[in-house]
Amino acid sequence: MDEDRIAGAIDACYDAVVEPEKWSDALQRLAETAGADCAMFYPKDVNEDAARVPASRSYAELLEDYVQGGWYDNHYRAERGWPLLRTRRYVLEQDLSTEEERRKLPHYNELYLRWGYPGFIAIPFVLDGRAWCLPMLRGRKNGFFTHEEGARLARFAPHFRRMMFLSEQFSQRHGHGGLEALDRIDRAAVLIDWQGRVKGFNAKAQALLARVGNALFLNGGGHLHATHPESESRLQALYATLRTRNFRDRRRKEVAPIRIDRSDHRPLLVEAVSLDGLISPASAPAHSILLITDLDERETPATEHLRTVLKLTPAEADLCVLMCSGMTLAEAGDHLQITSGTARQRLKGIFQKTETNRQSELISLLSRLPPARRN
Template sequence: MSLSQADERRLLRLYDAAVAPQLWPDILQDLARSVDAVGCCFAIDNVKETLIAPPMSPELRDPLTDFVEGGWYAHDLRGRRGWPLLKTGRCVLIEHDVSTEEERQKESYYNEWLRPWDLPWWSAVGFACGESLLALALLRNARQGAFTRTEAARLSAWRPHLKRAVSLAQLLSQRQADSVLATLQHLERAAFIVDMRGRVSQLNDAAEALLGGELELHCGRLRAVRRNDDLRLQGLVAAVLAPPFPSGTVTEEPILIGSAEAGGGLLVEALPTSGLLQDVFVGTRALLVATGLGPRKAPPEERLRRLFKLTASEAAVATRMAVGRNVQETAESLSIATGTVRNHLKAIFAKTGTHRQSELVALVQRIRLR
């Protein structure tokens, strides 16, 4: 079925949204209304579960927040049956392709999530972008009724525009990611961009220089060479990739890899790319920043004193703690009691606005004191 002039006008606006992401919600809502749907959103096949990309119709924000925060993404019957069908070459699916009347009456997915939100009817327009399989999911309420095969044929004509617009958005996001990596390279920061499957999609020269030391790439995934370090690193990556998404925040603390005293220690932080890189289709999911913590990185005590108004003793303790030494090691190096170190540390935390050693390390390394 060819596109109507009205549909083509609406779909051409997708390219505006690719350049200006803030336009996505209104444009998607307009598309949904054109087929008498409550709203629509982009879904992404993430192998084990369905991810919802940030651009969505405003009318769907509350039910989709519940979909993620309520854990329904892990019980997504439509996704579990729909993605395999789209991979076989089906262009458009409707509710009757993935569920029976009996299932819609009995399954908790329908009765405990979809029914309270009055979203019993669904259609999905599938299309591939690079290695990712995406779908524009449209949802209707009971009054609007189920999508028909005739309507599915109309939606099939949307696919070329959807694919081109999303591909353009991803290209622009990649260029923005290149700029972020270059900036961090200029600041002597090693940076890895991780996609939604946990693979490193891009890295800067400083990050590449770390490979073969404390870190390595294995099947596209960042690994630490030591087992205990790698357990912490994989935990950090798993935390930043875990739903809900988009969350916009990462609560995990930075991790220490290796030994700072031996000159090879690294502080690794995970930053969400939502907003930072404006990758609305989650091709980039997180930015991992690694900072060397060898002895050469230790900040001068006098600079710490001036910046945070520390006493000489506090600055001496802060300098050592900032390169990864523990309380006992700091006490021995300064020939003072561990209780004295802990007292100084309380004062340091208060003056720097930190609460634990990892936060102090991150603060000192961010400001690049030498």
Template sequence: MSSVSESRLSDIIDALYAGSGDPREWPGLLGPICTYLDAEVGQVVVGDHTRSRWDGDYYYALTPNRDEADLTDFLAAHGATDPRRKLFLASEGRVWLDHEMEPPGFDASPIVRDFLDPLEIRRQIAAVVVRDETTIATLTVMRSRAAGPFTAVHADRFSLLLPHFRRSFHIHKALRQAAGVAQGAAAFVESLDNPVILCNGGGQVVLANEAARALSRQGALSLRGGRLSLPRAADEGRLNACIAAVFGHDRRLGRGKAGHEPCGAMGIAVPRPDPKPPLRLLVCPLPGAHALADASPGTSLVALVGVGDTTDRPLGTLLASLYDLTAAETRLVDQLRRGLSLKEAADALGVAHSTTRTQLANVFAKTQTSRQSELVGLVGRVASLQAPL
């Protein structure tokens, strides 16, 4: 490949990755692609291959010097019956020169006579760039019969584009799926009855659901200026210490302030005017949750969850509701917090030691702890939520 062709290829690839990977951005590259491949017309077709017809279900684009109506008219008339279609669409990633996918006698067919020759697009190189469960995307370059057929050299150049188009499409698809998950998760948080506030390491609020905003309107806390604050300076200091300690525990989240004992989660009870019960908050680390709050990748987050008045709730019930523990897991945690070893807990509960090992592994995963001592410490901090002020 000449240095000029290499430079053109590099420019196309750079422009492709500079975009979002959405195939609807690809038409902007058709001009440079045609120059790179000595073509006169470029075409992108994107659509749902589970549909029975081409027309109406697909998105089309041609180079700016051609009217898209030409393509839509062609597909409406011949798309479903084009004898090249079945072979072409079944071969993702293969580069086809026009003569390789044409049946005998095709040159004398109405498709060539009525459309390809009059539109001066008789010679073609084409490929299915992407074909997944529903979407198909094709890329084609064309030129007139007079310009002569494309060669194997052109096909080789064309093939160098395909992995990059395919990769950019899958990046775009993954980003869309991640955005959908994040939106769904954020909607779930919004629907919760418990107040939930997500904060970064700098104390900035990146997400607060309606229940939390209601507390702000009532004056129990403030979310003004995108920062969480409490009415009393002493309570706010205790809350900031909790957040710093939680960040110090999880190295994936960042470093806590010097002097804070690392911990997986902490509870804080904030007094409110009588007769309202205290506002009890559980502060938990949320590694990898930046997408949930539309924060920048790598942003460290903690969740502050209001757990309501817990003074009349058994500790086991509170633990089960906060960490989604099963009844068996809750009973095991109760034995461990009393100082029993795992084997002693198994004997006390009348189950096999292997069963308690499995249950403990599940509890570790749900509570983001990794040792029994760490788990017992967490249980103690949750128990502090029940203590009278």
């Protein structure tokens, strides 16, 4: 176990924090410098989501087997290991089973030995109150890990914790960056984790939720729920779909948007957006962003904004705003107390400046303008 080589592998892992697609190689490198065959990060009770946390390449196949075969159930390593990991700096296979037991334990023989990994070590760390470890497997050639090796690897535990901590931070920042950009283009958006818990929302979402509390609300546990039962089941189905989405599958699968009913109002639309970078190994599957659209709320652009951005005159801006709220030219003209000739002339000016030819195009264009600054 060459210290410099481990140092290089640790650096590669920190690089993977910034670029998650590098985890597979980085952990492979870490495993090799420790004389192991595979390494991964394993949060307690990750269970069927085990295929989603960062793992070295050679762990990937075993993990699929692990998940599909339900091997996380009644797993002696978990049952015996987690209590030990609370107090020790490392745990070896020899701490978890006797030679006698190893001859008979199904997990050991039918899973690990079958894949060719008799040796095992786990380095524990705690992140936000949740227990984690870095397990490594070793093949027959090098056999079991020794206590000396355990002690040396355990010295790197602070780095492992830091890596997962930073991963989570990055994922949060990425998500919040998304929320802010969406706020800027006037979309209410909410960041949720793999369990559907709300991790953040932008200003527009906050305002919206304050308004539609009788139809869509945040409960004590941090989940969004709908009041109307059918809407609620649609929402739950959406969460379930998001949860099963594989974060390694980079092709974004389209998730259908859903309707949330509101009494005496137009419904809300909730759509899930998946962002490529929203991979948080620290909380297993990907976060998602939910866009919420309130169809009753359509902000007409501020006239001042139309003047600065589209260079409309005050008179043109006034007319523009009225027409975008749905009035016909005649109605708008009446409202502004101008003749129909003046109204038509003004509209020509607007069309010219916005390079549109008809009202529908104008409305469409205005809906795409960024909202006025809320300084």
